[in-house]
Amino acid sequence: MHVFKNTIKNDFKKKLMCVFAEEVEEASKLHKYIALGRVIREYISEAWLQSKKRCLENDKKQVYYFSMEFLTGKLLESNLINLGIKEECNEALNELGINLDELLEIEKEAGLGNGGLGRLAACFLDSMASIGVYGHGNGIRYRYGLFEQKIVNGYQVEIPDKWLKDEFVWVVKRRDKSVIVKFGGNVKLIEKNGRLKAIHENYEPIKAVPYDVPVVGYEGNVVNTLRLWSAEPVGNEFDFFAFRAGEYLKAVEYKYNVESISQVLYPDDSNHNGRVLRLKQQYFFVSAGIQSILRTFKKTDKEIYDLPDYVAIHVNDTHPSVAVAELMRILVDEYELGWEEAWKITTKTIAYTNHTIMAEALETWPVDMFRKLLPRVYMIVEEIDRRFKIELHDKYNEDWDKINSTLIIHDGNIRMANLAIVGSYSVNGVSKLHTEILKNRELKHFSEIFPKKFNNKTNGITHRRWLLQSNPLLADLITDTIGNKWITQPNRLKDLEQFVKDKAFKEEIKKVKQKNKEYLCNFINDKYNILVDQHSIFDVQAKRLHAYKRQLLNGLHILNLYNRIKENPNLDIVPRTFIFAAKASPGYHLAKQIIKFINSLKEKINNDKSIKDNIKIVFLENYNVTLAERLIPSANVSEQISTASKEASGTGNMKFMMNGGITLGTLDGANIEIKESVGSKNIITFGLTADQVMNYYRHGGYFSMDVYNNDQRLKKIITQLTNGFLDVPNEEFKDIFDHLITYNDEFFVLKDFDSYVEAQNKVDKLYKKQDKWSEMSIINIANSGKFSSDNTIKEYVDEIWRA
Template sequence: MAEYTKAQLTDMIIGKLQRNFGRTVDEATPNHMFKACALVLRDIMSRRQMETDNQVWEGQKRQVHYLSLEFLMGRSLEKNAYNLGLLDTLKSALEGLGFSASDLFESEPDAGLGNGGLGRLAACYLDSMTTLEIPATGYSICYELGIFKQKIIDGKQVELADNWLGLGDAWLIPKLDETEEVRFGGTVEDHWDSQGHNHPEHVGYTTVLAIPRDMEIAGYKTRHTNTLRLWDAKSPVPVDMSLYSRGEYLKAVEQQAMAEVIAKVLYPDDNHYEGKSLRLKQQYFFVSATVQSIIRQHRAQYGTLRNFHEKHVIQINDTHPTLVIPELMRILLDVEGYSWDDAWYIVTHTVCYTNHTILAEALERWPQSLIETLLPRIWQILKEIARRYQDELQGRYGNDQGKIAHMAIIWGGEVRMANLCVCACQAINGVSALHSDILKRDVFHDAYVANPEKFKNVTNGVDHRRWLSQINPKLDALIRECTGGSKYLLHPEAIKGLEKYKDDQSVLSRLESIKNENKRRFASYVARESGIILNTDALFDVQVKRLHEYKRQLLNVLHIVYLYQQLQDNPNMDFTPQTFLFGAKAAPGYHVAKEIIQLINSLAAQIANDPICKDKLQVVFLENYRVSLAEKLMPASELSEQISTAGKEASGTGNMKFMMNGALTIGTLDGANVEMHQQVGSENIFLFGLTADQVAERKRQGYRSLDYYQQNQALKRVIDQISAGFDDHISYNDLTNRLLFGSGGSMADEYMLLADFDSYCAAHRRALETYADRKRWNQMSLINIARSGIFAADRSIMDYAKNIWHVPTR
C-alpha cells in the first residue's frame, strides 16, 4: 500500500501551489504544477534522507563516494514517483486536479548533466546503490547548460544551449552553509621549521566558491535515500561598484563571469588552450570541493583522519576525477600535517578507478605547464608521486626505458592521468570481461604483472526498473504474470522464469502484440515531433549512441546504400521492409563525426524522395537523442545495432537496454556483447565480423583496405556512390578517402569497416530470414529478455560492494 493516499497527496500539492507560487489549482500553469509535484516528492525524499544520514552516522558505516564528471539523470518526476511507490497515486491525484499526468511528465526537461554511456551508467548506479541500501553520494558539477541540444539544419548538426535548470532546479536543494573554497593559480612559498619540515604556503591565488546543490535519490521499496551533490561555481568577489558606476559594466562583473564559466557547459571544446584550461579547472574544482566536503564531515564525526580509509571509499568514474589523488594528499600533508608515507597509505587505501576506454585519445594527458600554472601545489605533489613511482619502476625494470616511459606518470612534458590511477588506486576495474582482459593483456600489462590483485572486472549493468518496468509497462505486466509477481524488480535473476514460456504460442503472440503496439506509439511520437511517418510494418533497425568512428555508424550506412542499390537494380525484388533509425550527437569539435551525421541525413533524404523505396526502405535520423527519447524508442526497437570494431568498445549499456526490451542484437564480439553471446548462445544473436584478436593480427600483418575496395565490386560501388554523393550534390570524398587512404597520418580504415562489410551484410540477411519466421523471432526475443537479468545494475553494484568497496548490501 502507498505511504500516502490520493487525498493526502492532493492536499500536499495544493499546499505547495499556494505557499510557493501563490496560485490556486485553477490559476496554476503546467509549469507551476510540475514544480509543485517535484517539491512534494523532494520533501518526502528529504525526510527519508535525514533518517538515512542519522543511521549512517550512528552506525559509523563505511560510505561510498562516486565521482563522475557526468550523471545523465534524464527526467526525475516519473522515476522518483515510481521508486517511492507513488506513481499510480500521483497520476490519480493529477487527473483529479484536472491535469494530464503524461503531459506533465513529458514537460520535464532532461537533466543535462551528461553526454552518453558514462553518465547514464553513473545514474543507473546511483539508483542501484540506493535500492541496495549502500550509504553513497554521487558528485559532479551543476552544469547550467550541460550537453547541448542538437538541431539538424540542412542535414548538419547545430548545437544549441540546453537550459534544463528552468524547471529542473525544483529537484535541487542549495546547501550554502556547506560551501567550499577552491583555489587556482598563484605560487607556493616554502617555510622550513627547525625540525627540517617544510610547511608550503599557497599565496596569490584566485578563489572560486563551490556551492552544493543536492539532488535526492530515492531507492525502490526502501526508505534509504542517497544524494547526488552537484557543485555550482561562484566568485567570492562582489561586483565592483566603482567600475559599474563608471560604465565599465563588463569589467565590473568579470570576476563573477570567470568563476561561473566553470559550471556553465559540460565538456567545453579543448582544441585550444583556453578550452584545455577550462576543462582542467572543472576537474579540479569538483574533486577539490568533494574531498574537502567529505573530510569536513568525517572530522566532525571522528575528530581524526587516521581512520579515513576505513570509513570511505572514493570511486572515480574514468580519468576525469583523477586529481582527487593529489588533492587528498595535499589536505593530508598541508592541513593535517601527516607524513608523506602516512598520507600515501590513506590515499592508496581509499581511491578506486574504473577505466572506461582503451582509446589512446581518451586516456587523459594534461600539459605539464598548464598544471604548473593553474595548480602549483598540486603540481609539486604530482612531481613527488611521479618521482617515487619512477624510482620504483627503475628498481623493477632496471634500464628498460621503454617500460619506464610507458608507465611513467610524468613524461615528455605531459601528466598521464590513467598511469596516476594505476599507481595510486587500490583497485582498477574494466567494465566487461573482454575490456578487463585487454587492460590486463595490453593497456596496463606491466602494471598488471606487478600487481595482479589490483585488477578486477565489473561488467556494466543498467537500471532494469527504469529501462524495462517503467518504460515498457505491458512487457512488465507479461513478465509479472509469467514469473509469479514483481520479484524480478529486486531480484533481476528471477526474470529467467519467463523462459519456460518460449514454446507457449499465446505468450509469444502477446509478446509480438506488445512490440507492435510500442512501434505504433513510437511512430505517433515521431510524427508529432517531426512530421515524419514511420512505416510500422517494417523491421525497426536501430543504432543510437554517441557518434564516434569506432562505433561504426558509417558501416551501417554502407550496408543501407548497398540495399538501396539492390532496389535500384531490381525495384520488384522480394524485399523485407526495413526502417533504419539513427540517433547520435557528435562532439562539437569532432568534424568527421559531424560529417557522418550529414551523410546519414543526405541518405535519408535521398531514400525518402525515391518512389522505389516507398514502404520498403526508410532511414530516419532522430534529432537530439537523449534519455527521454531513448525511453520511448527502446520498447519499439526490433534489431539492435552493436557493431563497434572488436576490442574498441569497453562495454556498452544500450545493448543491454535493447535486450531487456526484446530487441535482437546484430553485433561484433566486442564489449559486453561477448557476455550477451555467452548468455543467449549463437542461435539467439546475429554475430559478424573479426574478433579483437583477429583485428590485432590483421593490423600486425599490414591491413590494406584498398584491397577490399578493388576486389569487391558491390563494396566498390557503395563507396563510389558515397564519394560522389546523392541528389543534394554533396560529396563525401573526405570520408571515403579516410577509408581507402587514411588521413592526417592515421591508417586507412582504422576501424576496419571494409574488412567486416561482407560479414555484416550476411548477418543482416540471416536476421531478415529469421524475422520472416515470426515464431522463431519471438522465441529469440523472449529468450533474450529472460536471460537479461545478469545485466541489471543491481548485479554490477553487488559486485562492486563485495569485491572492491567491501560494504554490505540489502
C-alpha cells in the same frame, strides 16, 4: 513509503496556492508540474534525513562516486515509482482533472551528462540506493548541458541546452556547506616543527557551492545524495570602480571567469583556453568533493587513519583522477601527516574505473599548464612520480619499456590514467574483453607491477528505469507471468525461460512489441511528418556518433540495400525502418559529416516512391534519456557494430536486450557476454575479432583499397558518395571517402562490410520466422537480469568497496 491519494491531492492544491497563488483550474501545466515536484520532494526529504541519520548512527561505510557526468534523465516518474506512490498520484491528479503524463512531459532533463559514462553513473546511484548501500555522487552542476541538437538541412546544429531555464525542483542548495578551491598563485616551503610546510600564496579563490539532489532507492528505504558543485565568486563580484571608469566588461570579468567553470559540460578543448577550463573543471569538483568528505568525517570521533574503513572514493574514468594528488595534498598540508602515512591512507581509499583503450580518452596534461594552474598539486604529483620512479628502477633496473610506459610524468606531460593506477587500490575494466585488453596489452606493464589491483566489473543498467519505467506494457506482462520479485531480484527474469515455447506468452510478447512500435510511429509522424510502417523491422542504432561505433557501416549497408532494390524491385525482403539517434561532438568534423551522409541518404530513399517503402530511414534528433526510453522498447534489432576491441562495454546493448531487441553486433565489449548468456543462436554476430583487429594494428597488412577494388558493391556505393548521387555537391563527403580510402579505413568499415551484409541478410530470414523471433526475444529478456546494475554494484561492494 505510503501516502494516501487524498493527502497527495490536498498537498498539491496547497502547494499551488502557496507558491503561485493559483487554483488548480487557472494554473499552467508548468506550475502544476513544479507544485507536484515540490510536494514529492517534501515526501522524499523525510526519508532522506532518516537515511543520513541511520548511516551515521550505524557507522556505515560510505561510497563517493566521482564523475564528470551524471545523465539522470527525468526524475519525477522514477521518484514516484521508487516511492511506490505513482498509482496514488495518478488517481489524485485525475480527480483534479489533471493528466499525470502531461506533467511528466513538462519536465526537462538535467543537462549533466552526454553518453554512456554519465548514464552508467546514474544507474549506479539508483542501484546503490535500491540495494541499501550508502553511496553518493559527486559532480558539477553545469548551467548548460552539452548542447541541444537540431538537424537543419541534414546537418547537426548545436544550440544551448538551457535545462535550468525553469525551476529544477529536485535540488536543495547548501550554501552553508560551501568550500574554497584554489587556483594559480605560488607555493613557498617553510620549516615548522622540524618539517617542511607548504604555504600557498596569491592564489585565486573560488567558492564551490553544493546543490544536493536526492537519489531515491526502490521502495524509498534509502535516499542517497548526488552532490553537484557550482562555481561562484568569493567576495566582491562586481568592480564598481571599473564600471565608473567606463570599463563595463572589466567590471564583471571576474564573475564570468569564475562562473565559466560550471557553465557547460565539456568545453571545446581544441584550443589552449578550452584545455585550461577543462582542467579547472576537473580539479574544481574533485577538490570540493574531497574537502566536503573530510569535513564530514572530521565531525565523527574517528581518527584520520581510519578513513579507508569508512570512506571509499571511486574515480569514474580519468577525469577525476587528480583526486589522488588532492587527497594527498590535504592529508600532508592540512592534517600534517608524513608522506608515507598519507600515501597509505590514499592508496587504501581511492579506486579507479578505466572506461576506454582509446588514446584520446586517456587524458594527459602539459606540465607547464598543470603547474601554473595547480602549483601545490603539481608538487604532490611530482613527488608521487619521483618516488614511483625510484621504485621502478629498484625493481626493474633497465627495463625501459616498462619504466617509461608507467611513469606519471613523461615527455612533458602528466598521464592521468597512470596517476590513478599508481594511487588507487583497485583498477577495474568494464567488460571481460576490455579488462583482458587492459591487462594484456594497453596496461600490460602496470598489471605486471600491480597484479592484485586489476579486476573486471562488467557494466550494468538499472532495470527499474529501463524496463519497469520505460516499458510498462512489458513490465506488466512479466509480472503477470512470473510475479513481481524480479523488480528487486533481477535475476528472477530467468524464470521467463520456461515460457519460451508457450504459444500464448509468445503472442503476448509480440503484441507488446507491436504496441510499442505503434507508439513510436505516432511520435515520428507527429514530430517529423514521416509515415513509418509499424510492421516493418525496426532496426535501431542509438548512441554517441563516433567513427569507431561505425554508424557509417550501417549507412553504407543501407545504400547497398537500396541499390539492390533498385536493381530488383521484386526483392523478397521484410520492409525495414532504419532508425538513428546520435549526437556528434561539436568539434568532430568526420562525425558531423556522417550525420549529414545519413540524412542525405534519408532524403534520397524516403522520397523514392519506386522502392515502395521497403526501406525507410529516420534520424531522431537530440538523443537523450527521454528519447531512449521512448525508442528502446520498440526496437526489433539492436545495432552494436563497433570495431572489435574499441567499445569498452556498452550499456545500450543491455537496454535493448532487456526490452526484447535482438543484438546485431561485433564480438566487442559486453556483446561477448550477452552472447554467452543467450547462446549463439539468439544473437547475430559478424566481423573481425578483437585479436584480428589488434593484429592488423600491430603488424599491418590491411589495405582498404584492395577491399574496395575487389568488391563491386563497395565500388558502387563509395562512388555514389562523391558523384552527386545523393543530391549534394560532389565534394560534400570527400572527408568520408578519404577516411575510408586515402587514410586506410582506421576502423575496418570496408573490411567488415561483407560480413555485415551477410548478418543483415540473416536478420531478414530470421524475422520471417516470427515464432522463432519471438523465442529469441524472450530468451534475451530472460537473460538480461544478469546485466542489472544491482548485480554490478553488489560486485563493487563485495570486491572493491567492502561497504
